[in-house]
Amino acid sequence: MNTANPLNSKLIFCIENKDFNKYLKSTSDETDKRIKFLEIENIPRAVAENPDATLVLQSDVNENIFFDIGKKLKGIFFKELKVIFLSFDYLIKSDALKGFSSFIQAPCSLELIIEEATRLNDHRKRILLIDDSKLVHKNLVGPLKEKGFIVEQAFDGQEGVETALSTKPDLVICDIEMPIMNGFEACAEIRNNKVTQDCYIIMSSTLKSAEDQKKGFAAGVDEYMPKPVIFDDLLERINRSFALQSVLREKILIIDEDEYQAENIANYLNKQGFSTRTCSGISDAQRLLKKFSSDLIISSTSLKDGSIIDVDKICKSEQTNSDLAFIGLVDQDNEGDRRMALNAGAKDTVATPPTAEALAAVVERTLAEMRTERERDQFQRYVSKASFQSALEKSVLSELSLPSRAEKRQATVFFLDIAQFTGRCERYSPEEIVSQINNMFESITEIITKNGGDIDKFMGDACMSFWFSEGDRQNYDKCLLSILEIQKAIKELNDSDPIMKEDPLKVRMGLNSGDVILCDIGAAKARVDLTMIGDAVNIAARLETACSQYFIDNLVSDSVAKDAKDQFSIRIIDRIKVYGKDTPVAVYEIINEVENTSQKENDLIKHFEKGFEAYTKGKFSAGLKHFQKSKSLEIDRGYPSTPSDVYISRCEMLEKSPPKTWDGTWSLESK
Incomplete structure (x- = not known):
C-alpha cells in the first residue's frame, strides 16, 4: 500500500462491484490487518467487534439495502461510527451525505479513501x-x-x-x-x-x-x-x-404540485436533519421510489395524475419499504379533504400552508409512532408473546416495584428437536446448516403462532412452545393440529430441495399438558428470561427424546390425547416411566385427523392396539401376532424400524423370559 497518509483507524470495506472490489484489494497491503474486505452479511459483527473502525460501503444493485444497513448501524447502534459511502452514481450524493459521514464518487483510489478516513477520524471539527x-x-x-x-x-x-x-x-x-x-x-x-x-x-x-x-x-x-x-x-x-x-434522520418524499410549497417544506425538514426529495405527481413518485428509498411521504390530496388514494397504493407496492407511511397536506378548514386523506390510510394530516411548528409536530409524532411499531415488531421476533406482555407490564407499572413473576398456570408444552443433528452438522457447511434450520423454524413458527401457540425459545436445533389453557379442550385440538401441519411442512421442505430430498430433515416432537410455573429466571440486574418450569415441562422434553426409541416423530401424553380421539386418529404407543419419575405415563402417536384417516391407517391402529392390549396383559404370543399384522401397515417415516418392530422384539424376548411381575409399564433409562 503506497500512500503518504497514515491510516489512523481500521477500515472495513463492503464493495458490491466485483471489479472495483478487486482493484481496491490489489492496491492494498494484504498483511495490513487494519483493512478488511467483507460481504454485507458479515458487516454487523465486524462493526460490533470494531466500533471505532471506519466503514466503507459501495453498492450498485442493492443500494437501498446497503443504505438501510448503514443507517441502522450508525443511527441506532453505533452513533459515532464513521461511514464512507461510495457510488458510481453522483446523484445519490445528497442522500448519502444526509445519512453517512462522507461520500466519494467511484471509481476512486484506495489512497483517497484512506485520506478521507483519516480526515473523518480527526475528531476535531x-x-x-x-x-x-x-x-x-x-x-x-x-x-x-x-x-x-x-x-x-x-x-x-x-x-x-x-x-x-x-x-x-x-x-x-x-x-x-x-x-x-x-x-x-x-x-x-x-x-x-x-x-x-x-x-x-x-x-x-x-x-x-x-x-x-x-x-x-x-x-x-x-x-x-x-x-x-x-x-x-x-x-x-x-x-x-x-x-x-x-443525527441520522429519515428520508422523506414530498409530492405536491405547488413547487414553492414543496420547496419550503423540504428546506425546513432539511434543517431538521431529514433527507428530502420533491416531485409533483404519482408517476414521478413511483420513479423516485424505485431508485431511492423513503421512510415517509408527505402528499397533497389532489395531484396532477392522481390523488392521495394512489399514494396509499404506492406505499403498499413491492418497490417500497414494508412500513412506508404517508401524511396528507390538506387545505385549511377543508374537513372533506382531511377525512379523505385519513380514510385513504394517511397517518395524519397537516393544514396548508403549513407552519413550521405544525409540520414539525406531525412529522415527528408520525415518525415516533412508526419507530415504536417497528421496534415492537423487532422485539417480538426475539421474545415470546408472554415475555413481551410481561416486559410491557413491568415497564408500565415500573413505579410499583413489582417482584419477579412466579405464577402457576395450566399449559400444554411442546418440544421439537432435529433428529441426528450432530451427524448432519458434519455433512454440511455452517452456512448450509443455519439455512436449513432457519427455513424449518420459519415454517414451524408460522404454524404454531397461527394455531394460537407461543414460541418460548429456540435452543440451537430445538424449539420449545406452549399454549395456555383456555379451560376446555380447544387448545388440545390446536396443539395436535400443529403436529400434523408441521409433519406436512417438513415433508414439503424436504421435497422442495434436491439435497434435502436425498438427506431429509427428521424431527422429534413431544407434547404434554399440566401445571407449570411461569416465572422470571436469570440475574435481575443483568438479564431475565420469562419462561416456564415444572414437571409438565420436563415430561414434554422427555417425550420428545423418547420418540427415537419407537422410530416415530411424535409422542403425546395421555393428558392431551384422552380428550382428542373424536377429532384425531391416535394410537397408544406405550405406558412408560420417564427418566426421573416413578408415575407411569400413557403416551400416544397422533396419525391423522379423523376425517382424513385412510382405511390402512384405521387398520394399523386397530391391530396395533389389540397387540398392545394383549401385551399389557402379559399375553405376549397373542400380542406378537397382532404386531406382525400391524407391521405391514406401518407408515413410512424414513426410519430404519417401526413401533411394530419394537413390540415384536419385546414380545419375543418376554415370551422367552417372562417377568415375575408385569403391569405393562416400560421404564426409560435415559433422558
Missing part, C-alpha cells in the same frame, strides 16, 4: 470565521481553539469563499458588511458550490432588520445571530448544529 474585524477574530479564534476546534480565518468575502473551498469546513461564521464581496454573496457561493453546499452557516452581523435576515436565509444561511456575539451563546449554537448533523 473545522470552523471557518469570515469577518473583516480583527477584533472579532481576536475574541473568537482563541476560545474556539481552546474548545478543540480547528479554526480557519478569512477577512473578506472573496477570501472566505476560497478558504471554504480549500479547507471544506464543517461550519462557517460569516459577517455581512465586508470588502470585495459581502456576506450575502459569500454565503450564496458557499451554499451553491457542491464542495461546501452541506456545511452549516451562521450569519452574524450588526444588521438586525427583518429584511437583512430574510436576505441571509435566501442566501442559504442556517442561523442568524446578531452582534455583539456572546461566546457562550455562540458555542451553544455551534454544538447544537454539530449534534443535529450527527
Whole structure:
C-alpha cells in the first residue's frame, strides 16, 4: 500500500462491484490487518467487534439495502461510527451525505479513501470565521481553539469563499458588511458550490432588520445571530448544529404540485436533519421510489395524475419499504379533504400552508409512532408473546416495584428437536446448516403462532412452545393440529430441495399438558428470561427424546390425547416411566385427523392396539401376532424400524423370559 497518509483507524470495506472490489484489494497491503474486505452479511459483527473502525460501503444493485444497513448501524447502534459511502452514481450524493459521514464518487483510489478516513477520524471539527474585524477574530479564534476546534480565518468575502473551498469546513461564521464581496454573496457561493453546499452557516452581523435576515436565509444561511456575539451563546449554537448533523434522520418524499410549497417544506425538514426529495405527481413518485428509498411521504390530496388514494397504493407496492407511511397536506378548514386523506390510510394530516411548528409536530409524532411499531415488531421476533406482555407490564407499572413473576398456570408444552443433528452438522457447511434450520423454524413458527401457540425459545436445533389453557379442550385440538401441519411442512421442505430430498430433515416432537410455573429466571440486574418450569415441562422434553426409541416423530401424553380421539386418529404407543419419575405415563402417536384417516391407517391402529392390549396383559404370543399384522401397515417415516418392530422384539424376548411381575409399564433409562 503506497500512500503518504497514515491510516489512523481500521477500515472495513463492503464493495458490491466485483471489479472495483478487486482493484481496491490489489492496491492494498494484504498483511495490513487494519483493512478488511467483507460481504454485507458479515458487516454487523465486524462493526460490533470494531466500533471505532471506519466503514466503507459501495453498492450498485442493492443500494437501498446497503443504505438501510448503514443507517441502522450508525443511527441506532453505533452513533459515532464513521461511514464512507461510495457510488458510481453522483446523484445519490445528497442522500448519502444526509445519512453517512462522507461520500466519494467511484471509481476512486484506495489512497483517497484512506485520506478521507483519516480526515473523518480527526475528531476535531473545522470552523471557518469570515469577518473583516480583527477584533472579532481576536475574541473568537482563541476560545474556539481552546474548545478543540480547528479554526480557519478569512477577512473578506472573496477570501472566505476560497478558504471554504480549500479547507471544506464543517461550519462557517460569516459577517455581512465586508470588502470585495459581502456576506450575502459569500454565503450564496458557499451554499451553491457542491464542495461546501452541506456545511452549516451562521450569519452574524450588526444588521438586525427583518429584511437583512430574510436576505441571509435566501442566501442559504442556517442561523442568524446578531452582534455583539456572546461566546457562550455562540458555542451553544455551534454544538447544537454539530449534534443535529450527527443525527441520522429519515428520508422523506414530498409530492405536491405547488413547487414553492414543496420547496419550503423540504428546506425546513432539511434543517431538521431529514433527507428530502420533491416531485409533483404519482408517476414521478413511483420513479423516485424505485431508485431511492423513503421512510415517509408527505402528499397533497389532489395531484396532477392522481390523488392521495394512489399514494396509499404506492406505499403498499413491492418497490417500497414494508412500513412506508404517508401524511396528507390538506387545505385549511377543508374537513372533506382531511377525512379523505385519513380514510385513504394517511397517518395524519397537516393544514396548508403549513407552519413550521405544525409540520414539525406531525412529522415527528408520525415518525415516533412508526419507530415504536417497528421496534415492537423487532422485539417480538426475539421474545415470546408472554415475555413481551410481561416486559410491557413491568415497564408500565415500573413505579410499583413489582417482584419477579412466579405464577402457576395450566399449559400444554411442546418440544421439537432435529433428529441426528450432530451427524448432519458434519455433512454440511455452517452456512448450509443455519439455512436449513432457519427455513424449518420459519415454517414451524408460522404454524404454531397461527394455531394460537407461543414460541418460548429456540435452543440451537430445538424449539420449545406452549399454549395456555383456555379451560376446555380447544387448545388440545390446536396443539395436535400443529403436529400434523408441521409433519406436512417438513415433508414439503424436504421435497422442495434436491439435497434435502436425498438427506431429509427428521424431527422429534413431544407434547404434554399440566401445571407449570411461569416465572422470571436469570440475574435481575443483568438479564431475565420469562419462561416456564415444572414437571409438565420436563415430561414434554422427555417425550420428545423418547420418540427415537419407537422410530416415530411424535409422542403425546395421555393428558392431551384422552380428550382428542373424536377429532384425531391416535394410537397408544406405550405406558412408560420417564427418566426421573416413578408415575407411569400413557403416551400416544397422533396419525391423522379423523376425517382424513385412510382405511390402512384405521387398520394399523386397530391391530396395533389389540397387540398392545394383549401385551399389557402379559399375553405376549397373542400380542406378537397382532404386531406382525400391524407391521405391514406401518407408515413410512424414513426410519430404519417401526413401533411394530419394537413390540415384536419385546414380545419375543418376554415370551422367552417372562417377568415375575408385569403391569405393562416400560421404564426409560435415559433422558
